[in-house]
Amino acid sequence: MINYKRLRSLLVILLALSMVFVFATACGPEEVTDDPADEPADDPADEPADDPADEPEDVPTELRMGRSNPPDVLNIFRARGGATAFPSSQIYGLLVRWNDNQEYIPYGAESWEVSDDDRTYTFHLDRDNVWHDGEPVIAQDYKMTFELACNPESYAIAYADLQSIVGAEEYYEGEADEIVGIEVIDDYTLSVTTEEPDAVLLLGLMQPVVPHHIFGDVAPADIDGHEYWRKPIGFGPYKHVEYVTDQYLRLEAHEDYVLGEPGIQHVVIDYSDSTNHLPMFERQELDWIRAPRDEMDRVDAIPHAKTYYGGPYGYQVARINMNQERFQDVRVRRAILHAIDRPGILEGPGHGEGEIAHSPFIAPWVDRSQVVEYDYDPDRAKELFDEAGWDYSEPIEILTFDSPRYIDIASIMERNLDAVGVDANITLGDFTSMYGRYSDGDYGFYSGYFMFSADPHTLANCWSSSGARNPETGYQNPRLDELFREGRATLDTSERAEIYGEVLGILSEDAVEIGLYGGDTSQTAHENIVGPDTRGFYHFMQFQDIHNLWEWEWTGPR
Amino acid sequence: MQVYIAKRLLSMLPVLLLVATFVFFIVQLMPGSVIEYMFGGVAGEEGGLPPIGAEHIREELGLDLPMHVQYWNWLRRAARLDFGDSMLTREPVIQRIIDRFPRTLLLMGTALVLSIIVAIPIGVISALKQYSVLDHVVTGTSFLAISIPSFFVGLGAVYIFSSLLRWTPVGGMAPVGTTSPPLLVRMHYMILPVLVVSLRQAASFARYLRSGMLEVISKQYVSTARSKGLSEYVVVLKHALPNALIPLITIIGIRLPVIFGGSVVIERIFSWPGIGSLTLNALQQRDLTMVVGINMFFALFVLFANLLADISYALVDPRIRYG
Numbered sequence: 035m036i037n038y039k040r041l042r043s044l045l046v047i048l049l050a051l052s053m054v055f056v057f058a059t060a061c062g063p064e065e066v067t068d069d070p071a072d073e074p075a076d077d078p079a080d081e082p083a084d085d086p087a088d089e090p091e092d093v094p095t096e097l098r099m100g101r102s103n104p105p106d107v108l109n110i111f112r113a114r115g116g117a118t119a120f121p122s123s124q125i126y127g128l129l130v131r132w133n134d135n136q137e138y139i140p141y142g143a144e145s146w147e148v149s150d151d152d153r154t155y156t157f158h159l160d161r162d163n164v165w166h167d168g169e170p171v172i173a174q175d176y177k178m179t180f181e182l183a184c185n186p187e188s189y190a191i192a193y194a195d196l197q198s199i200v201g202a203e204e205y206y207e208g209e210a211d212e213i214v215g216i217e218v219i220d221d222y223t224l225s226v227t228t229e230e231p232d233a234v235l236l237l238g239l240m241q242p243v244v245p246h247h248i249f250g251d252v253a254p255a256d257i258d259g260h261e262y263w264r265k266p267i268g269f270g271p272y273k274h275v276e277y278v279t280d281q282y283l284r285l286e287a288h289e290d291y292v293l294g295e296p297g298i299q300h301v302v303i304d305y306s307d308s309t310n311h312l313p314m315f316e317r318q319e320l321d322w323i324r325a326p327r328d329e330m331d332r333v334d335a336i337p338h339a340k341t342y343y344g345g346p347y348g349y350q351v352a353r354i355n356m357n358q359e360r361f362q363d364v365r366v367r368r369a370i371l372h373a374i375d376r377p378g379i380l381e382g383p384g385h386g387e388g389e390i391a392h393s394p395f396i397a398p399w400v401d402r403s404q405v406v407e408y409d410y411d412p413d414r415a416k417e418l419f420d421e422a423g424w425d426y427s428e429p430i431e432i433l434t435f436d437s438p439r440y441i442d443i444a445s446i447m448e449r450n451l452d453a454v455g456v457d458a459n460i461t462l463g464d465f466t467s468m469y470g471r472y473s474d475g476d477y478g479f480y481s482g483y484f485m486f487s488a489d490p491h492t493l494a495n496c497w498s499s500s501g502a503r504n505p506e507t508g509y510q511n512p513r514l515d516e517l518f519r520e521g522r523a524t525l526d527t528s529e530r531a532e533i534y535g536e537v538l539g540i541l542s543e544d545a546v547e548i549g550l551y552g553g554d555t556s557q558t559a560h561e562n563i564v565g566p567d568t569r570g571f572y573h574f575m576q577f578q579d580i581h582n583l584w585e586w587e588w589t590g591p592r
Numbered sequence: 593m594q595v596y597i598a599k600r601l602l603s604m605l606p607v608l609l610l611v612a613t614f615v616f617f618i619v620q621l622m623p624g625s626v627i628e629y630m631f632g633g634v635a636g637e638e639g640g641l642p643p644i645g646a647e648h649i650r651e652e653l654g655l656d657l658p659m660h661v662q663y664w665n666w667l668r669r670a671a672r673l674d675f676g677d678s679m680l681t682r683e684p685v686i687q688r689i690i691d692r693f694p695r696t697l698l699l700m701g702t703a704l705v706l707s708i709i710v711a712i713p714i715g716v717i718s719a720l721k722q723y724s725v726l727d728h729v730v731t732g733t734s735f736l737a738i739s740i741p742s743f744f745v746g747l748g749a750v751y752i753f754s755s756l757l758r759w760t761p762v763g764g765m766a767p768v769g770t771t772s773p774p775l776l777v778r779m780h781y782m783i784l785p786v787l788v789v790s791l792r793q794a795a796s797f798a799r800y801l802r803s804g805m806l807e808v809i810s811k812q813y814v815s816t817a818r819s820k821g822l823s824e825y826v827v828v829l830k831h832a833l834p835n836a837l838i839p840l841i842t843i844i845g846i847r848l849p850v851i852f853g854g855s856v857v858i859e860r861i862f863s864w865p866g867i868g869s870l871t872l873n874a875l876q877q878r879d880l881t882m883v884v885g886i887n888m889f890f891a892l893f894v895l896f897a898n899l900l901a902d903i904s905y906a907l908v909d910p911r912i913r914y915g
Contacts, residue, residue, distance in 0.1 A: 096769070098768045098769060106630075106680045106681050106877070107680065107681050107682070112630065112649075113630055114631065115629075115630070115631075186642075186644035186645045186647075186648045187648060189645040189648060189649055190642050190644060190645035190648075191631075191645065193642045193645065194642055206642070206644065207644075258652075258682065259682060278771055279688075279691065279865075280865050280869070280870070280873070281764070281771070281865050282768065282769050284769055302768055302769035304764075304768045304769065306762075306763050306764055306863035307763065307860055307861070307863045309747075309861075310750070310762045310763040310764075310862075310863050313750065313751075313754050313755040313762045314762045314763070314768075316755060317754070317755075317758060317761075317762065319761065319762065319767070319768055320768065463623065464624075464875075464876050465629075465876070466623075466624035466625075466628055466629045466876060466877065466878050467622065467623040467624045468623075468624075469624065469628055470623045470624025470625060470628040471623055471624070473628055476623075502642070
């Protein structure tokens, strides 16, 4: 028989457990912070919207930004992805930075001069520059940072950018204890000497700097596991206060910031799903978001929203694997360019905002007159495929990501290729799978998104035969190799403009990739915030159109 | 009973080993690796890691070893309940799980308890009033709730209750930039996800309980109880319901993996920082040690939950004895 008393006991226990469990978990300190010791439960910083200091004028002192990808790690020697880039750009500082025209201007170095032979840069460091812990920023900090960035035990993430420095190769190969070309002249003077004049040295030196007074005695192999990364100290505009894993990152203004005190005292970067950002902005739970382009009507209807539109800092592109024999004939690649309706892709998935990428979008000063533009012309495409003896029975696999924009783009390309008789099919996967296949050269046709950098020489990584990314494309051209060497050794901008203009001409004539479009960008902020830029860069440390966050200000109530 | 529990615990070991082996090799077979995730994130024209640096990180993560050696190394550590460190963040896997699981337990556990509390009266009344208007309404509503996927209900609920009506927060488990809000605030953040999860579960449980009750109330001992003049209240609660609950307990035990597995979708929709979102991220990042560790943890959790369900039979029904 059923034991009624036992049943009742079971139900009572179940109820009691559920109550205890709800209360215990709801009230308990279940969150993981970087440093629990410095986060008391009643920290007033936990109440961002009601900071008493705001009350007199009702002007908030805190900015709440919505971003979707939390940083996995803040070790800038190991992680350079977009998720790490934005917080890193706020915490760490640089030797030099770009102005709006992407010319180099002072940051940690207040001035510099270049020797007559163009090989030695002498930097005079800003004596007022201090770390977030108050220690002065000295030349030894920069030297140690550049060396760690070239040391294989700390992953040598910037070796490719800094290898022109005298002694960098020996250091990287483990044959020297230091890079002799980086010299500390005194605490506030640093010199860097290259083997040959190097036009991209300053770009290479735009490395996030870490403090020598913390890492000076740490072996490079122990850097990654160091406690420092849980609460890093930099000399960027904002101090790291607290990171609650995958939830939010709290930053506080570095009042002694070398470029001037930030306009907003506190910044909270909320890492929630991007689909939630717009409703959170509507409810004023967030002050800044990147709204989806197909929801701009909804954004425009929000009374407190102000949207800033800017140009692209990356472009949609389809890469062709020229390691495969069938894509080695330039007529085939040109045929594909003619076959694909790029204006249609720009109008559809690109919402008509941006421009067709006839060449990689690189520094605006590069001469583009030699760029060959390919119109959408299916008949011409068919002719070229026939001329090249294309085997129509062999399908093209289009690799792309399983997100709506990429699927839409791939679907249009699939239809366009089908229309000229080329059998195409789409393979979808997540970023890591698809990019992994691309990196391994296990692809025929890869549709993705690539950032572009300010200096045209970064194209060498893909298109010079010695470039680290060249094996993925399988494209080699001795004339390009020569131009890249010449371009790197030439410091005069007008001369470089011509050299890289010829590079663009060759790349487009050889139809090395199917540039689709560079989509315009936008950011939406509370109308009482001033400062958001419309100029987008892509650099790990000068990040998109939010690179000037420290200049933003609240001018009225939330 | 003790012998039974000991036997059940022992029988878990081969299951766990199979789960570990299966998950380990499946994840290894996925294209891409954590290194691509780490250094390909920018997907730019940057040069990536130079050869010596790349070799160093592969060695450090043990990815240079043959797959079977990696598996054996992992297994030896797992035998000591050490699931290793995350390949990405270098934090101990078990620590990340311990941080995240209480949040998932809070969400899914509350939803489970709520769904049981709601399902019992609905299932009982629906059975007692079979073919009445009420029964038809409950049955129709239940089918509707079971038929619509949780993610759809979740997105719709966010749109209606958060965006349009602004009654509930959009997501997260606390206001932006806070960790330990007052209980009422925390509950405010829980309302929507808990309701979305429990709606489907309650509907499903109510259907099972209704069937169970219909079967039980036609039994002779229930008629006997009624003929003895016992009140309907006593007949239902004392004689019918406990017997109808037994299959429901089995169902709950069986469905636990589904319920907690569903946290992956629900946590993504509501930006709930639990183990579901951790799992999804780890998969996308190819954080092998994290994925295997989470799966092992889930396997352990489900096995123990089922064991508890079996033990609870004995508490409900003294005819059931083990060992």
